[in-house]
Amino acid sequence: MSARPTRQPASAGASKPASPGRPxxxxxxxxxxxxxxxxxxxxxxxxxxxxxxAAEAGVSKLTVYSHYGDKQTLFLEAVKAHCEQQLPEALFEPSPATPLRERLLDIAAAFHAMISSPEAVAGHRLMCTPQIADSPLPNLFWEAGPRRIQNGFAALLQRRIEAGELEIDDVPRAAVQFFSLLKGEFHDRLVMGCALETTGSVDEHLKASIEMFLRAYGQRPGAARTRAS
Known part of the structure; x- marks a missing residue:
C-alpha cells in the first residue's frame, strides 16, 4: 500500500491569506x-x-485602527486626500483636445488654490516645527503630497512631448520648476505671515509663470520639420 502524502506544516514565516472580515x-x-x-x-x-x-469622528478607537492602522498612516492619508481633492488625477490626464496653455492654467489655478488654503499653510508650518522636522514625517509627507503631484505633472509633460508640443530634456526637473514658479514669493510670504504684495493679481502671476515655462520648453517653430528631415 502506498504511503499517504503527508501534509507539510506551514512555516513560521509563511504569510497567511488575510481574512476578508467585515467590510x-x-x-x-x-x-x-x-x-x-x-x-x-x-x-x-x-x-x-x-x-x-476617534472622539472627534464619533467612532471607537478600534474603528480608527481598523481603517488606518496607526497615527502616522492616518496623517499621511489625510495629506494625500487633501492633495487629491484639490488636484484630482483628472487634471493630469492626456486630454489631447485641450490646448496645452489651457491645461497648464487649469493645473496652475488648482495648485495655487491648494497651497494658499489655510489648511495647506498650517500643514506647511507644522512640517517645520522642531518636533516634526527631526522625525521621518517630513519625507513621508513629501512623498504623499508634493511628490505625487510632481509625478503626475511629469507624466503629463511626457505625453505632451510625445505629441510634439514641448521640448524637455529633464522632465522631472521641469516639473519641479513649474511648481516653483507658481509658488513664487507669494507662498513664502503667506507661510511666514508677511503682508502680501499687491503688485498684480494672482491670475496675472499664474499666466506670467506659464508663459515663462513655455518660453523655456515650448516647441520651437520649425523644430518638428527639422527632426523629420
Missing amino acids: KDLAKGAAILEAAKRMFLLHGYERMSMDQI
Missing part, C-alpha cells in the same frame, strides 16, 4: 479622515492621539 464602513472612514485633518492642523501631530480623533 469597512466607508462613511466612518471618511469621517475619521475629516476629523484627522481638523485635529492635526489645530493641535499638531505630536499632541494628537487616536483616542481624540
Whole structure:
C-alpha cells in the first residue's frame, strides 16, 4: 500500500491569506479622515492621539485602527486626500483636445488654490516645527503630497512631448520648476505671515509663470520639420 502524502506544516514565516472580515464602513472612514485633518492642523501631530480623533469622528478607537492602522498612516492619508481633492488625477490626464496653455492654467489655478488654503499653510508650518522636522514625517509627507503631484505633472509633460508640443530634456526637473514658479514669493510670504504684495493679481502671476515655462520648453517653430528631415 502506498504511503499517504503527508501534509507539510506551514512555516513560521509563511504569510497567511488575510481574512476578508467585515467590510469597512466607508462613511466612518471618511469621517475619521475629516476629523484627522481638523485635529492635526489645530493641535499638531505630536499632541494628537487616536483616542481624540476617534472622539472627534464619533467612532471607537478600534474603528480608527481598523481603517488606518496607526497615527502616522492616518496623517499621511489625510495629506494625500487633501492633495487629491484639490488636484484630482483628472487634471493630469492626456486630454489631447485641450490646448496645452489651457491645461497648464487649469493645473496652475488648482495648485495655487491648494497651497494658499489655510489648511495647506498650517500643514506647511507644522512640517517645520522642531518636533516634526527631526522625525521621518517630513519625507513621508513629501512623498504623499508634493511628490505625487510632481509625478503626475511629469507624466503629463511626457505625453505632451510625445505629441510634439514641448521640448524637455529633464522632465522631472521641469516639473519641479513649474511648481516653483507658481509658488513664487507669494507662498513664502503667506507661510511666514508677511503682508502680501499687491503688485498684480494672482491670475496675472499664474499666466506670467506659464508663459515663462513655455518660453523655456515650448516647441520651437520649425523644430518638428527639422527632426523629420
